[in-house]
Amino acid sequence: MIFSDSFEFTCPIKTNSGNKSLEHLPVELDALNAKRPLVITGKELVCKCIIKKFAKAFGDSGMTIGIFDGVTENPDWKLIDDLKKTYSEKKYDSIIALGSGVIVDVAKMLNIAVSLNVDSRKIVKDPNVKGPLKPLVVVPTAAGSGLETSRFAHFQGTVFSSFHLMPALIIIDPRMTRAESKEEMAVAALAAFARSVEAYIAKSKNPLTDAYAYAAIGFVAGNIAAAVKKPCNKKSALAIANAVAMSGTAMSNTTAGLISNLGQALVEMFQLPYGIGMGICLPHILAYYQKKGGYNIASLLLPLAAPDQYAATPDSSKADKALAIVGDMIKELYETMGNKIPKTLKAAGVPQYMLEDILEKLSLADDATFDKEGYLSVIKSAWEGKPEA
Amino acid sequence: MSDLVKEVTAGGKPLKKVYVAIMLWFVGRAVQAAAKADKDVKKEFEALPDDFTFALGVLPKGPWMVVGKEKGKVKYLGWNPDVKKLHLRLDVKGIESAILMFTFQESTTVAFMHNRVIANGELPYAMAFMRILDIVETYLLPKIIAKLAVKRYPTQWSFGRKYGGRVCVYTRALLGF
DSSP states (O other): OOOOSOOOOOOOOEEEESTTGGGGHHHHHHHTTOSSEEEEOBTTTSOHHHHHHHHHTTTTSOOEEEEEOBOOSSOOHHHHHHHHHHHHHTTOOEEEEESSTHHHHHHHHHHHHHHHTOOHHHHHHOOOOOSOOOOEEEEOOSOOOSOTTSSEEEETTEEEEOGGGSOSEEEEOHHHHOOSSHHHHHHHHHHHHHHHHHHHHOTTOOHHHHHHHHHHHHHHHHHHHHHHHOTTOHHHHHHHHHHHHHHHHHHHTSOOOHHHHHHHHHHHHHOOOHHHHHHHHHHHHHHHHHHHOOSOGGGGHHHHSOHHHHHHSOHHHHHHHHHHHHHHHHHHHHHHHTTSSOSSTTTTTOOGGGHHHHHHHHHHHOSTTOOHHHHHHHHHHHHHTOSOO | OGGGEEEEEOOOOHHHHHHHHHHHHHHHHHHHHHHHHOHHHHHHHHTSOTTOEEEEEETTTOOEEEEEEETTEEEEOOSOTTSSOOSEEEEESSHHHHHHHHTTSSOHHHHHHTTOEEEEEOHHHHHHHHHHHHHHHHHHSOHHHHHHHSSSOOTTOOHIIIIIHHHHHHHHHHHTO
């Protein structure tokens, strides 16, 4: 392993994962000095039975919890202001996000508002998050984007970034993480996989991001086939949920690369879920990285294959072997899914005339390593689904 | 907006609480009984301090079991953990975790490994308690269930020790001496 002279790593998250881990929540909240949590969730986004199971987990704790289940796909700043007012009036002291994606973004925004005592206008004017925030707990459900445990929050077109936004606690309970459909599971797994791969081969990586990324890649590679074939399978769904959580931590401690930036661009421009966009582009980006050089693609073989296979493969073939495993894994996933998830950007509804616009968006995100021709060939080959650039 | 935030007060789980309370009460008295009936339990307690007291219970409000040494004798001291200074306090993180332990879906060792128990006190005392509890559960439970509850079922025990000890522990535990 290449060990850099100095590095930084931040992960304030305590993780409780496993059978009945949700029932530990009252004790964990007590450890965070939290006695009256406000739960943020969305009945349109999270199954009612999950909300019921969650409330039952507080049984015998003596706690009173407030539940707001009105989060929708497109929340606005008025919601944050209203929730802040209720939070202050009813004297809540912590926030629990029950769900994934936009629910966690709302919870993070609310946490900024109530902790720093600012309204939405001030947050928009000055998106820098200064200082520690109130305890935030995340209880993810299956449809994770991987950003739940990250230092990022996306709200109304603005990206907020601060280590203070990372939750204090994440509870990964198999009863919460069972996916309702194969698509949901596949999209979450692909997002976790793509982010972890990027963190693992990033130039800004360190031994601690390696640990998280390695585990996440291994969990996805070892469980994605079973999880997608049977989304109700507790063991594989739990493994994918853990991988999603770990990928968020790993990506928060490395610089965003082409995989993340392209995924973000596809979300913003075409509302393509992270997992779908990054899953389509991943093999093409890895091939581009291998051709360009400077990225340790060969190291990917270790978390993807068994250690004895890694040891038996000659150094000169490790990168090709790793790419082949990634390609086979994604190919098998697409075969299982049939036409339910698109295999190319074209099938995902991205018009050809907008490929240059995607490139322009990438140029704004990434000045330092922007390679116009290389990135355009990646986008084109991802659009056509042809063999990698 | 305040109408959209529903306040939910956590209900109780009375049946589960009663079950765990009965289990703790009986196990506490069985530990007192085993300290007289079994040489290994006697030896473990001899290695502990003279006024050693430990409590095992469920957060946040019980039930609890308190066992301690008084004048060299091991006694079940009831279910109030605040009555004496405790050398070891084992808090189970909630009634559901306690149910997993006391319905033997998870052995005590596995429950510790799954972070379902918070140990306040010195680690050697906690280890001694685990060994004592394993022996007590071997006496109390039929083999098929005891194998789920203990770390390693003692297949080397003689017939006399196992069944004679079982009769002795049950009798003493029920009669409280």
